[in-house]
Amino acid sequence: MAQVKKKQGKVPGIFINRRWCKRCGICVELCPKKVFTTDTLGNPVVKRPESCVWCELCELRCPDLALKLEGE
Amino acid sequence: MPTLTRQVSRGETGWEETGGKPGLLGYLRTGMMPHLWCPGCGHGIIMGAFLRAFDRLGWDQDETIIVSGIGCSSRVTGYLDFDTLHTTHGRALAFATGVKLANPKLNVIVLAGDGDLAAIGGNHLIHAARRNINITTICFNNNIYGMTSGQFSPVSPTGSWATTTPYGSIDRPFDLCELVRAAGGTYVARGTAYHVRSLTGLIEKALKHKGFSFVEALSQCPTYFGRRNQLHNAVDMLLWQKEHAVNVRAATRMDPEDLRDKILIGELYRSEAPEYTEEYARIREQVRQKAREGDLVQ
Numbered sequence: 087m088a089q090v091k092k093k094q095g096k097v098p099g100i101f102i103n104r105r106w107c108k109r110c111g112i113c114v115e116l117c118p119k120k121v122f123t124t125d126t127l128g129n130p131v132v133k134r135p136e137s138c139v140w141c142e143l144c145e146l147r148c149p150d151l152a153l154k155l156e157g158e
Numbered sequence: 159m160p161t162l163t164r165q166v167s168r169g170e171t172g173w174e175e176t177g178g179k180p181g182l183l184g185y186l187r188t189g190m191m192p193h194l195w196c197p198g199c200g201h202g203i204i205m206g207a208f209l210r211a212f213d214r215l216g217w218d219q220d221e222t223i224i225v226s227g228i229g230c231s232s233r234v235t236g237y238l239d240f241d242t243l244h245t246t247h248g249r250a251l252a253f254a255t256g257v258k259l260a261n262p263k264l265n266v267i268v269l270a271g272d273g274d275l276a277a278i279g280g281n282h283l284i285h286a287a288r289r290n291i292n293i294t295t296i297c298f299n300n301n302i303y304g305m306t307s308g309q310f311s312p313v314s315p316t317g318s319w320a321t322t323t324p325y326g327s328i329d330r331p332f333d334l335c336e337l338v339r340a341a342g343g344t345y346v347a348r349g350t351a352y353h354v355r356s357l358t359g360l361i362e363k364a365l366k367h368k369g370f371s372f373v374e375a376l377s378q379c380p381t382y383f384g385r386r387n388q389l390h391n392a393v394d395m396l397l398w399q400k401e402h403a404v405n406v407r408a409a410t411r412m413d414p415e416d417l418r419d420k421i422l423i424g425e426l427y428r429s430e431a432p433e434y435t436e437e438y439a440r441i442r443e444q445v446r447q448k449a450r451e452g453d454l455v456q
C-alpha cells in the first residue's frame with residue numbers, strides 16, 4: 087500500500103455522483119481522515135475536505151465509480 | 159470483415175450536475191450505469207481496478223475483447239465499452255480461446271466469478287492454463303454464487319454458511335492460484351478489493367504478461383456471503399480482507415503458525431513457457447512448408 091502523503095498542502099475537489107452512488111458507506115468508513123459524514127438518508131457528504139490527504143482510496147474503493155477527486 | 163460498432167453511450171450520467179470531471183467514463187457504457195450490483199459489492203471495485211490498469215497500459219479498446227460467463231461478476235461486460243462477449247455459464251475461457259486463436263493480435267481478457275471459473279468452468283480453466291494461451295483471466299472471487307442467491311462454490315471456506323451448506327460447508331476449498339500454477343499458468347497473482355492499489359498493479363502485470371495469466375481478486379458479496387457469515391456489511395468484509403491478507407514477501411519473514419488463517423496476496427508465480435497461439439502458428443507454417451515441398455505425409 088502506497089504511503090499516505092499530503093500533496094504540498096493542497097486539497098482536491100471531491101465530487102460524488104448522486105445518481106450512481108448506492109450509499110454503501112465504504113468512503114465514509116474507510117477514509118483515513120474521516121473526511122465524509124452521512125446525511126439523514128445515508129448519503130455521503132464531504133464534511134472536512136481540508137483534512138483530506140489525497141490518498142485516493144475513496145475513489146479507488148468506490149464500487150460504483152461514483153466518486154472523483156480532482157485537482158492539480 | 160464486418161466491423162463491430164461499439165454501443166454508443168446514451169443518457170445523462172449524473173456527472174453533469176457535480177461539476178467534476180468523470181474518471182474512466184470513456185471505458186464505460188454510461189447508459190448502462192449505475193450498474194446492477196448491490197450496494198458495497200466488491201465486483202465494482204475490481205472492475206475499477208481493471209479499468210485503471212488497462213488505462214495505464216494505453217491499449218486500444220477496439221483491439222481488446224473482454225469475455226465473461228454468467229454470474230453477477232460476469233455482468234461486467236455489459237458495462238464496458240469494449241467489444242465484449244457475455245457467454246454461457248462456465249464457458250468464458252472456451253469462447254476466449256476461440257477468439258484468441260482466430261485473431262491472436264487481439265488482447266483477450268476474461269472476467270468471471272469463482273463459480274463460473276472454478277465450478278462449471280473448472281476444466282476450461284485448467285486447460286487454458288495448461289496450453290499457456292495468451293489470455294488474462296481475472297477471477298472475481300466472492301466465495302459464493304451471488305447471482306443465484308448464495309449457493310456455496312468450490313472456493314467457499316470450510317465451515318462457511320451458504321444456502322446449500324445450512325450447517326456449514328464440510329468441503330475443502332480450492333486454492334485457485336495453486337490450481338492454475340500447477341496446471342501450467344505462467345503468471346499467477348492474488349489481490350483483494352481492500353488492497354485495490356496493489357490489485358491494480360497486479361492486473362497491469364498480468365495484462366502485460368505473455369502466456370496464461372491469472373489474477374484471483376478477492377471480492378465481497380455482502381448480500382449473500384457477508385450477511386450469513388457474521389460479516390454484516392461491505393465495510394466489515396473489506397476490513398476482514400485487510401486483516402487476513404498478507405503480502406507474499408512479508409510472509410517469508412513470518413512464523414508459519416501466524417500464517418495459518420492468512421491469505422497470501424501479491425505476485426505468487428511467474429515463469430516462461432511456449433505460448434499456444436505462437437506454437438499453433440509455427441506448426442501451421444511447418445505443415446505449409448512441407449506441403450510446398452511436396453512431402454506432406456497424409
Ligand SMILES: Cc1ncc(C[n+]2csc(CCOP(=O)(O)OP(=O)(O)O)c2C)c(N)n1
Binds near residue numbers: 229271278304
Ligand atoms: C449451465 C448453467 N448452470 C447453472 C446456471 C445458474 N447460475 C447462474 S450464475 C451461477 C453462479 C454464479 O456464481 P459466480 O460465478 O461465482 O458469480 P457471482 O454471481 O458470485 O459473481 C449459476 C450456478 C446457469 N446460468 N447456467
Ligand code: SF4
Binds near residue numbers: 100117
Ligand atoms: S483521498 Fe478520499 S479517502 Fe483519502 S483522505 Fe481524501 S477523502 Fe479521505
Ligand code: SF4
Binds near residue numbers: 199230383
Ligand atoms: S448478490 Fe452478491 S455478488 Fe451479486 S451483486 Fe449482490 S453483493 Fe454482488
